[in-house]
Amino acid sequence: xxxxxxxxxxxxxxxxxxxxxxxxxxxxxxxxxxxxxxxxxxxxxxxxxxxxxxxxxxxxxxxxxxxxxxxxxxxxxxxxxxxxxxxxxxxxxxxxxxxxxxxxxxxxxxxxxxxxxxxxxxxxxxxxxxxxxxxxxxxxxxxxxxxxxxxxxxxxxxxxxxxxxxxxxxxxxxxxxxxxxxxxxxxxxxxxxxxxxxxxxxxxxxxxxxxxxxxxxxxxxxxxxxxxxxxxxxxxxxxxxxxxxxxxxxxxxxxxxxxxxxxxxxxxxxxxxxxxxxxxxxxxxxx
Numbered sequence: 001x002x003x004x005x006x007x008x009x010x011x012x013x014x015x016x017x018x019x020x021x022x023x024x025x026x027x028x029x030x031x032x033x034x035x036x037x038x039x040x041x042x043x044x045x046x047x048x049x050x051x052x053x054x055x056x057x058x059x060x061x062x063x064x065x066x067x068x069x070x071x072x073x074x075x076x077x078x079x080x081x082x083x084x085x086x087x088x089x090x091x092x093x094x095x096x097x098x099x100x101x102x103x104x105x106x107x108x109x110x111x112x113x114x115x116x117x118x119x120x121x122x123x124x125x126x127x128x129x130x131x132x133x134x135x136x137x138x139x140x141x142x143x144x145x146x147x148x149x150x151x152x153x154x155x156x157x158x159x160x161x162x163x164x165x166x167x168x169x170x171x172x173x174x175x176x177x178x179x180x181x182x183x184x185x186x187x188x189x190x191x192x193x194x195x196x197x198x199x200x201x202x203x204x205x206x207x208x209x210x211x212x213x214x215x216x217x218x219x220x221x222x223x224x225x226x227x228x229x230x231x232x233x234x235x236x237x238x239x240x241x242x243x244x245x246x247x248x249x250x251x252x253x254x255x256x257x258x259x260x261x262x263x264x265x266x267x268x269x270x271x272x273x274x275x276x277x278x279x280x281x282x283x284x285x286x287x
Contacts (some may be wrong), residue, residue: 017138037138084270101266107136108258137219142212146204149269160277170196214261218254222247
């Protein structure tokens with residue numbers, strides 16, 4: 001496929017993940033859960049855990065090498081997230097927020113490695129079934145990450161401020177208004193609370209779609225650049241050159257976007273947690 005007349009097919013990145021070893025699995029089940037996206041997820045989790053264990057296997061008072069780099073990453077993330085969620089929430093939420101950032105960053109950059117999305121099996125219809133698929137380019141992964149965070153967000157919020165304060169925060173009259181004016185404003189703030197509930201329910205959708213859309217668009221962009229010579233009917237020798245040269249600037253762009261999207265996802269999670277667990281001024285005075 002690398003040097004034949006059809007070496008540069010039109011770039012098509014399927015939106016859904018594909019089962020791997022499908023023929024073997026279909027002999028004993030009608031549906032395969034092991035997709036190329038899940039395989040990449042497993043590899044990433046193993047790699048991150050191995051890196052963490054290897055870095056902290058022999059802890060030294062003065063860190064060097066892998067331990068020094070690992071502690072730098074952890075301490076930087078800890079200070080960053082503590083400035084957002086506050087000292088009262090960082091102990092609970094840091095492990096999840098840091099894991100989300102590191103996993104998404106590794107997943108985004110893993111998709112840029114040579115062979116990811118291009119090595120696999122050719123189906124009878126001529127479509128390439130890739131062995132490895134960028135996991136954040138699969139909407140199932142991004143929705144799963146968002147839902148997991150929202151579950152912890154809900155639990156931590158109730159633990160921190162209680163159910164009554166949570167409902168008051170959403171539906172209660174704001175601005176310290178009291179008396180008859182507060183009662184007259186209750187219907188308005190109740191309606192505002194319903195809008196707030198809808199916005200909370202939309203959060204996992206916006207988190208997952210933002211991450212998926214950027215990574216999936218980047219995959220299509222790079223594939224388009226690789227196949228540009230074939231699409232424009234360049235001579236075969238020129239199409240081979242352009243398939244290597246044209247994607248290079250976009251690889252650097254995707255490195256930046258991959259880091260930015262990991263930062264945005266984890267940052268928004270921290271902001272959502274801060275908005276729901278930060279105590280009002282009146283409550284702080286009472287405490």
